[in-house]
Structure formats: C-alpha cells, structure tokens
Amino acid sequence: MAVSGPRHRRHGKEDFSIKIIQFDEKRLQFETAFLRKAISNMNSFQMNRTLIIVAAAFMMVDALRPNVHASDWLEFLGNNHQANANGAQLPKSLNQDKNVAWRVELPARGPAGPIIVGNRIIVTSSGGEGRQQDRMHVNCYSTETGEELWHHQFWATGRPFSHPTSANAAPTPASDGERVYAFFSSNDLVCLDLNGKMLWFRGLTYDYPKAANDVGMSSSPTIVGDVVVVQIENQGDSFVAGLNKLTGETVWRQPRLQSAAWASPIAYQVNGEPHVLLLGRDGATAYRARDGEIAFKMEGAGSTVSSAVNLGQQLLLPFDGLTLIDPSQISEGQPKVIWKSERLRPSNTSPVIDGTTAYLLSSRGVLTSCDLTDGSRGFQFRVDGSYWSTPVVANGYLYAFSQDGTGKVVKLGDEPEVVSEIAMEETILASPAVNETGLFVRTENALWKLTAE
Amino acid sequence: MYRVWIGSAVLAIILMSGLNQRSHADDQADIAALAAKIKAVDRFGKGHLEASSAVAELSNLPPSSIPIILQEMRGCSPLAANWFRAAIESSSQSDPKAVPTSVLKDFLAETANDPYARSLAFDLIVEQTPGQGPGLIETFLLDPCMELRFMAVEQKMQEVAKLVEEDKSELATERYQILLEAARHPDQINAIAKQLDSLGQPVDLNQHYGFLMGWSLIGPFDNRNKVGFDTVYPPEEEVNLSVELEGKEGAKVEWQPFTSEEDFGLVDLNEAVGKNMGAVVYAVTEFTVEQETPAEIRIGSPNGNKVWVNGELVISNHVYHAGNAIDQFAGAITLKPGANQIILKICQNEQTDSWAQEWQFQARVTDATGKKISASK
Missing domain, CATH: 2.60.120.260 (Galactose-binding domain-like)
Known part of the structure; x- marks a missing residue:
C-alpha cells in the first residue's frame, strides 16, 4: 500500500504516458448480444421499433464522444453518466488485505468523485478556516501506483460554505481527454492541462455575486462540443453557462429557475450537433451547446439531485419519476417520450445502466431494476445502508458504497445477492470511478484503489 | 597569428555574453509586465488570453524569480491571486528548494505584503521544509491575514488543550483568554469560550x-x-x-x-x-x-x-x-x-x-x- 507525501508536496511529471484504447471490443460484444436479444423478444411493431432504437443507441454511444477512451472515466458517473464499467477487471469480492492496491491521503476533504484520464486520476478537495472551505485543491495521481503527480491549490473567490456533510469540493471534475476542469461549490472553475499547468481560472460568483447556495452546490461540469457547461442553480443569480473550454470566456449564458438544484448536466448529440440537458425543480431543459439556444423544455417535476443518463439516442431522465425520451424527435417543442414511470423515482443517487436495465439505488439502500425497453419495474432488493454515492456496475456485479464507509458487491440477476462487503471505515459520499485495472473510491479524506487479487 | 585568433575569439565571447546578459532590473521589468497582464484579469473572463500567456511565461521562469513574482502580487484581486499562485507553483516544481527559505521568510514576516502572496510564501516554505510550519504558525497569532491567523489559533488551541489534560488549569485559562482575543473565526471563538466555561470562566459571547x-x-x-x-x-x-x-x-x-x-x-x-x-x-x-x-x-x-x-x-x-x-x-x-x-x-x-x-x-x-x-x- 502506497501513501502519498505530505500535504504540500507537489510534483510535476511531464510526458506521463496516456493509454488510449480506440475501441472497446467487449462493449461491442455486449451491444451485439443485446441487439440479438432485442430482435428475439419482439412482441409488437412498437416494441420492435423501440428495442432497435435503444440497441442502436447503445452501439452509437461511444462514437458520439470522440475524446472518450475506453479506459477513461472523464466525468461524474463516467462517460455519458452510465456508471457502467463492463470489461474492467474488478474484484468480485472486497477484502481489506487482498483488494486494496493503494490508499492515498488527500490534502483536504470533499464528496467530489475522481475522474480518470489515461494513467492519471484527478480529484479535488477543500479545506481552510473551519466550515469556510476556502482553500481548494486539485490533485493528480498515478492510477497504477497512487504516486502524486501534481497538486495545485487555489483560493475560493465565491462563497465556500456548505452543510457540514458536504464541502466546497463537491462537484466532480470533468475532462475532454486533454484538459481538466475542476469546479467547486463556490463556483470557482479552474482549467489545467494534464501535466498540471493552469490554463485559466474563472470565479463565477465573482462575476455574479448572488450565485450562491450556503447549503453547498454539487452540480458537476460537463464538456459539450467546444464549451464546458456549468449549472449554477440557486435562489440568487441562477444560470447555466457555456464557457469556451480553451479560454474560459463565456460563450453563452441562460437564466435558470431561482431554486436550488444539485443535479449535473448531461451532454448528448442530435445529428452531430452537441446539446446539453439540465434538470431542475421546474423540469428538464435542453440547450444547444454552441449558442445556448433552448432545444426544448419539458415542464414537470425534474429531479434536483439525481442526474440524467445518456443512452446514445435516448436520454433517461429523473423527471416525473423516470422518463425515457428521444431528444432527436421533437414535436410541438417537446421530445418524444418513449415511456414514463411515476413508480420509479431516483432519489439521491442517479440511475446506473447495464444493457437494457437501469438500476436505481435509493438513499435508504433499496435497489430497484428497471427494464429500459418499456420502463417496467423488475426486482427490488434491500442492499441496506444510506447512500449519496451512485454505484457502478461491471460484468454483472454492482458496487455500492454507503455513507458509513461500507462497500458492497451485489451479484445481479433475477435474485440479486450481496456477495461481499468491505468496511472502509471512512465517510463515503462520492461516486467511484473505474478503469480497466480497478475501482477508485474517494472517501472523505482519501483515495483508494481496489483491484482484483 | 594564432594569438590574434584567440584574442578575437575571447573578445567575441565577452561581447556576446554582455549582449545576452540581462540584468536583475530587466528581469524585474519583464516580470512586472507579465504580472500586469495577470492583474488585469477581471470579471466575465476579461483579460484571459493575455493572462494565460503570462502565466505560461511565468511558469517557465526559474524558481529564483519567485520572490519577484510574490512582490508583484501586491494589491491583486482574488481572481488574479489564483493565476499568480498557479504560475508560482508551476515555477517551483522544477526545484522547490531553489528559493532560499530566508528570502521567503523575510517576505512572510513583512505583514504589509499582499496577504495572498504571504500565504503562498508560507506554503512554499513548508513545502521546502515541513518542519518549519509550527514555528512559523506560532508567529501568526495577531496576523492581519486571517488565513494565517486561523492556523495560529488552531495550533495554540491544541497546545492549551494539552495544558488542560495536564491539570494546569490556571495557565490554560490564561492562554485561552489570550486566544479568545486573537481569534476571529466564530468556530474558534465558540470553541475557546466553551473551554473557558468548562474551566469556570464563562464568556459573555454576546458582549464578546x-x-x-x-x-x-x-x-x-x-x-x-x-x-x-x-x-x-x-x-x-x-x-x-x-x-x-x-x-x-x-x-x-x-x-x-x-x-x-x-x-x-x-x-x-x-x-x-x-x-x-x-x-x-x-x-x-x-x-x-x-x-x-x-x-x-x-x-x-x-x-x-x-x-x-x-x-x-x-x-x-x-x-x-x-x-x-x-x-x-x-x-x-x-x-x-x-x-x-x-x-x-x-x-x-x-x-x-x-x-x-x-x-x-x-x-x-x-x-x-x-x-x-x-x-x-
């Protein structure tokens, strides 16, 4: 087990190699298998059509994000928010002695999840004067060894307050594969290259002084086309902005409902045109990435915490319960609703996708499956625990990390079961990241790598 | 003849080295010009392009330039402070110990210097020599930089807590009262008052x-x-x-x-x-x-x-x-x-x-x- 150096240590390691995998063969195998299943299960013309669309969507999804490499985990819940890591070599049981490859102490605390770009893992944290979390950290470590590659600190220019459970470092960073965008609850956004050189720094509360939520904000940025999109939704200056990802300058800004939201925007494309969809208390709104023009707005009960998922041609929305839409088919200003289920209601965590199934883990530890083809509910299984962290799914197993620091491996199937547990004994609010070599879990003050033996 | 060639060569080298040699004042002027671009960063992304270029240039300067950059931070905005910080951290990466600790300490000791720059100077010192942290923090108890003062109060509170554990109540009370006057952060004020209360010296917090x-x-x-x-x-x-x-x-x-x-x-x-x-x-x-x-x-x-x-x-x-x-x-x-x-x-x-x-x-x-x-x- 390797442990990082002292708090103030910073290393600059240039030319750290980035492993690029252009094509995920296992994913293609899976998608092909799904397509076969879809065709064999056709019951009606409508179902037939829906299944083919969904299947095609899965096959398209990687092509929509040109910077996505199979081994990367570039944003909150991974690429497209699917929290899916099929093909990764993950342990099927978790044991402190056998599966902890390394653990590094972070310089401060936070519920922000890590992201992975090649062989680098990047994570943010915050500390400072008590509850006033005005010192922000961005750390980069080797995914292989946990060695610190670089560490930068910044001062918050916005309001760095939050509920004691959260921290200024609540949003998960994002990357386009070449740059890192670290965002904080204080609405400070910093762009660095992969070697830790800062390219620009933006203080969005410095720009808009009423853009604040002293409970803390956690919406993670996403990169859509040439802009990095931040959702700053609160009772004061409430807006969504697309910033030039190279310079940090504002490309567009649209007002949002003056009501707090913590959900993260999701990128998607229609006919090659990048868009972004946001959830808020008043519904779901899609914006064209290049100019912020509203593509559509669905009025209703949008989730303010749980985030949407990009399935390729469809988007799965925590909206009026759970809703699957096709944003490419707009009629009278509204996207085509493929199905809607008011029975299925994601809470603090976001839906997790595995093929034609979505899994919803409630904040109280009840796991529910949902058939994406028609929105029907499948099993309900009590995992137990209290959850803010969205689980990940890989190779038929679900990895869930509860607030009290317990990690559980759930074998999925018609009769799911918890097959392993690990007591990490540190608060966990962050959603894990995965690459082909392991599972990366951020506890309140540390970053862990869990691997197969 | 060969002496003529050698003499000419030596003269040429001297002349060329003189042409290439830049004075400290030149460096300072260059850094000041770059710093001005960073200080011009303002709301809504104003000045980003120029500042990005300036940060890249400052980042590539040798660490010996850091004291000049710290000086140039005076009066910078909170936004610009972060751009400066990134440049200095990147510059120091090549050799964190290149700047003499004594220079950084002198800069830190001058409380009229920019508070962001002083805070960064402290971090650089601790990075060079982690063991120097506690001794320096001790001097920040009445510091005008609240970030530094917070650290000092925190450190002293831990020291006084040990006095309480050692049943040195009178001394602990005296020290807590000094800390109460020094503390500015409500978390610390409330914690100190709670300790004083448990030592039989209740604090009228409304009055305080x-x-x-x-x-x-x-x-x-x-x-x-x-x-x-x-x-x-x-x-x-x-x-x-x-x-x-x-x-x-x-x-x-x-x-x-x-x-x-x-x-x-x-x-x-x-x-x-x-x-x-x-x-x-x-x-x-x-x-x-x-x-x-x-x-x-x-x-x-x-x-x-x-x-x-x-x-x-x-x-x-x-x-x-x-x-x-x-x-x-x-x-x-x-x-x-x-x-x-x-x-x-x-x-x-x-x-x-x-x-x-x-x-x-x-x-x-x-x-x-x-x-x-x-x-x-």
Whole structure:
C-alpha cells in the first residue's frame, strides 16, 4: 500500500504516458448480444421499433464522444453518466488485505468523485478556516501506483460554505481527454492541462455575486462540443453557462429557475450537433451547446439531485419519476417520450445502466431494476445502508458504497445477492470511478484503489 | 597569428555574453509586465488570453524569480491571486528548494505584503521544509491575514488543550483568554469560550462578539409569493417610531421595542412578532461612535434580508433557508460620528417544511477582521 507525501508536496511529471484504447471490443460484444436479444423478444411493431432504437443507441454511444477512451472515466458517473464499467477487471469480492492496491491521503476533504484520464486520476478537495472551505485543491495521481503527480491549490473567490456533510469540493471534475476542469461549490472553475499547468481560472460568483447556495452546490461540469457547461442553480443569480473550454470566456449564458438544484448536466448529440440537458425543480431543459439556444423544455417535476443518463439516442431522465425520451424527435417543442414511470423515482443517487436495465439505488439502500425497453419495474432488493454515492456496475456485479464507509458487491440477476462487503471505515459520499485495472473510491479524506487479487 | 585568433575569439565571447546578459532590473521589468497582464484579469473572463500567456511565461521562469513574482502580487484581486499562485507553483516544481527559505521568510514576516502572496510564501516554505510550519504558525497569532491567523489559533488551541489534560488549569485559562482575543473565526471563538466555561470562566459571547441586542421592530408586512422583498414599505422611506402603519392584509402595525436575551444576539421573529409565513419585519437600531470609522455590518439569517446603514443599502440577499451562520453576510460601511441608523428587513417565505420555519436574525458591527466595534453609548 502506497501513501502519498505530505500535504504540500507537489510534483510535476511531464510526458506521463496516456493509454488510449480506440475501441472497446467487449462493449461491442455486449451491444451485439443485446441487439440479438432485442430482435428475439419482439412482441409488437412498437416494441420492435423501440428495442432497435435503444440497441442502436447503445452501439452509437461511444462514437458520439470522440475524446472518450475506453479506459477513461472523464466525468461524474463516467462517460455519458452510465456508471457502467463492463470489461474492467474488478474484484468480485472486497477484502481489506487482498483488494486494496493503494490508499492515498488527500490534502483536504470533499464528496467530489475522481475522474480518470489515461494513467492519471484527478480529484479535488477543500479545506481552510473551519466550515469556510476556502482553500481548494486539485490533485493528480498515478492510477497504477497512487504516486502524486501534481497538486495545485487555489483560493475560493465565491462563497465556500456548505452543510457540514458536504464541502466546497463537491462537484466532480470533468475532462475532454486533454484538459481538466475542476469546479467547486463556490463556483470557482479552474482549467489545467494534464501535466498540471493552469490554463485559466474563472470565479463565477465573482462575476455574479448572488450565485450562491450556503447549503453547498454539487452540480458537476460537463464538456459539450467546444464549451464546458456549468449549472449554477440557486435562489440568487441562477444560470447555466457555456464557457469556451480553451479560454474560459463565456460563450453563452441562460437564466435558470431561482431554486436550488444539485443535479449535473448531461451532454448528448442530435445529428452531430452537441446539446446539453439540465434538470431542475421546474423540469428538464435542453440547450444547444454552441449558442445556448433552448432545444426544448419539458415542464414537470425534474429531479434536483439525481442526474440524467445518456443512452446514445435516448436520454433517461429523473423527471416525473423516470422518463425515457428521444431528444432527436421533437414535436410541438417537446421530445418524444418513449415511456414514463411515476413508480420509479431516483432519489439521491442517479440511475446506473447495464444493457437494457437501469438500476436505481435509493438513499435508504433499496435497489430497484428497471427494464429500459418499456420502463417496467423488475426486482427490488434491500442492499441496506444510506447512500449519496451512485454505484457502478461491471460484468454483472454492482458496487455500492454507503455513507458509513461500507462497500458492497451485489451479484445481479433475477435474485440479486450481496456477495461481499468491505468496511472502509471512512465517510463515503462520492461516486467511484473505474478503469480497466480497478475501482477508485474517494472517501472523505482519501483515495483508494481496489483491484482484483 | 594564432594569438590574434584567440584574442578575437575571447573578445567575441565577452561581447556576446554582455549582449545576452540581462540584468536583475530587466528581469524585474519583464516580470512586472507579465504580472500586469495577470492583474488585469477581471470579471466575465476579461483579460484571459493575455493572462494565460503570462502565466505560461511565468511558469517557465526559474524558481529564483519567485520572490519577484510574490512582490508583484501586491494589491491583486482574488481572481488574479489564483493565476499568480498557479504560475508560482508551476515555477517551483522544477526545484522547490531553489528559493532560499530566508528570502521567503523575510517576505512572510513583512505583514504589509499582499496577504495572498504571504500565504503562498508560507506554503512554499513548508513545502521546502515541513518542519518549519509550527514555528512559523506560532508567529501568526495577531496576523492581519486571517488565513494565517486561523492556523495560529488552531495550533495554540491544541497546545492549551494539552495544558488542560495536564491539570494546569490556571495557565490554560490564561492562554485561552489570550486566544479568545486573537481569534476571529466564530468556530474558534465558540470553541475557546466553551473551554473557558468548562474551566469556570464563562464568556459573555454576546458582549464578546458585540451583537446588537436592542431593536425596534415593526411588522408583519406582506411577503406572500415573495412579493415583499422588493416592495418598498414605509420604514424604507422613513423611520418614525411613533407612527402606526398598515401591515399585511391591512392590519395596523406599530413599532415595538425588543431586546434579545438569546445567545449570539438572536432575534427570533416568530417569538417577537408572532409566527407569520409570507411576511416581512423591519428592525431598526442606532449605533453611535465618536469619530468616522471604517467598519462592516455583519448579519446571520436564514431568511431573505436587506440591510441599510444611514440609508444606504449594504446587504441584500433574496435567499430563504439555505444556510444560517454568524457573520453569514457582511457589508462594508463607514460609520459617521454620532448616531448611525441601521435598518434590517427580514423576509419569511411560505415553505411548509419543518426546517423552513425559522424567522430570525443576528447582527453586529465589526472592523475588517471581524473584531467587534463598540458603540460609544
């Protein structure tokens, strides 16, 4: 087990190699298998059509994000928010002695999840004067060894307050594969290259002084086309902005409902045109990435915490319960609703996708499956625990990390079961990241790598 | 002949080296020019392109340039401070120990230097020699940089806690009292007061913080559908404590004196004027000083709020039930000699959640560091 150096240590390691995998063969195998299943299960013309669309969507999804490499985990819940890591070599049981490859102490605390770009893992944290979390950290470590590659600190220019459970470092960073965008609850956004050189720094509360939520904000940025999109939704200056990802300058800004939201925007494309969809208390709104023009707005009960998922041609929305839409088919200003289920209601965590199934883990530890083809509910299984962290799914197993620091491996199937547990004994609010070599879990003050033996 | 060639070669080398040699003043001028580009960074991404280029150039300078860059940070904005910080951290990566610690220490010791730059100098010293941290922190107890002072109070609190464990109560009490005067952060002040209380020396925190306890209140006025926040009710135009006004739903309301007896100067409006959702209350007080004094008005409230001092709006937050803390909001003011009128407008919305029923405020007048300013009467 390797442990990082002292708090103030910073290393600059240039030319750290980035492993690029252009094509995920296992994913293609899976998608092909799904397509076969879809065709064999056709019951009606409508179902037939829906299944083919969904299947095609899965096959398209990687092509929509040109910077996505199979081994990367570039944003909150991974690429497209699917929290899916099929093909990764993950342990099927978790044991402190056998599966902890390394653990590094972070310089401060936070519920922000890590992201992975090649062989680098990047994570943010915050500390400072008590509850006033005005010192922000961005750390980069080797995914292989946990060695610190670089560490930068910044001062918050916005309001760095939050509920004691959260921290200024609540949003998960994002990357386009070449740059890192670290965002904080204080609405400070910093762009660095992969070697830790800062390219620009933006203080969005410095720009808009009423853009604040002293409970803390956690919406993670996403990169859509040439802009990095931040959702700053609160009772004061409430807006969504697309910033030039190279310079940090504002490309567009649209007002949002003056009501707090913590959900993260999701990128998607229609006919090659990048868009972004946001959830808020008043519904779901899609914006064209290049100019912020509203593509559509669905009025209703949008989730303010749980985030949407990009399935390729469809988007799965925590909206009026759970809703699957096709944003490419707009009629009278509204996207085509493929199905809607008011029975299925994601809470603090976001839906997790595995093929034609979505899994919803409630904040109280009840796991529910949902058939994406028609929105029907499948099993309900009590995992137990209290959850803010969205689980990940890989190779038929679900990895869930509860607030009290317990990690559980759930074998999925018609009769799911918890097959392993690990007591990490540190608060966990962050959603894990995965690459082909392991599972990366951020506890309140540390970053862990869990691997197969 | 060969001597001629050698002599010419030596002369050429000397001349060329002279041409290429840049003076310290030249370096300083170059760095100042780059620093100016970073200082020009402003709201809405203004100056980003030039500043990005300047950060890249500064990042590539040898670490020996860091003391000059630190000097150039003076007076920089919070935004620019982060651009400078990134450049200095990148520059120091090539050899963190290249800058003599003594140079950084001298820079840190000069409290007139930029607080962001001093804080960064401290981090660089600790990075060079982690063992130097505690000794330096010890010197920050009365530092004008609150970030540094916070560390000093924190460190001293741990030391005094050990005295308590060793049953050295008298010495611990004395040290805690010194720390109480030095501390500015409410978390630390409250923790020290708690320790002093357990040592038999209770602290009057209302007096220590300087919370304003005596108020005249009037309300409720209408804030249903949050209309009241931007509605100018009569107390915003004129305060006449003897008049009766028309309040919410036409009810007659009049000014009533109220003295808080709560901890932290809390004024519970549900108690003082009665629970009323979708309502506004005004609170007025006077704060008298003998001479013109730069100050801050600091309030805490979970409700929508506005604050006027001598008729000038200095705080405005249309936010409901999203945090509540001592000194949550602050506004810079200048107290005039004599009586200064302070008006608070506290707006309650109509949320039905159990955690959204609080309707309250607390307020105090401080200097820029958070130390109370005492009224002269």
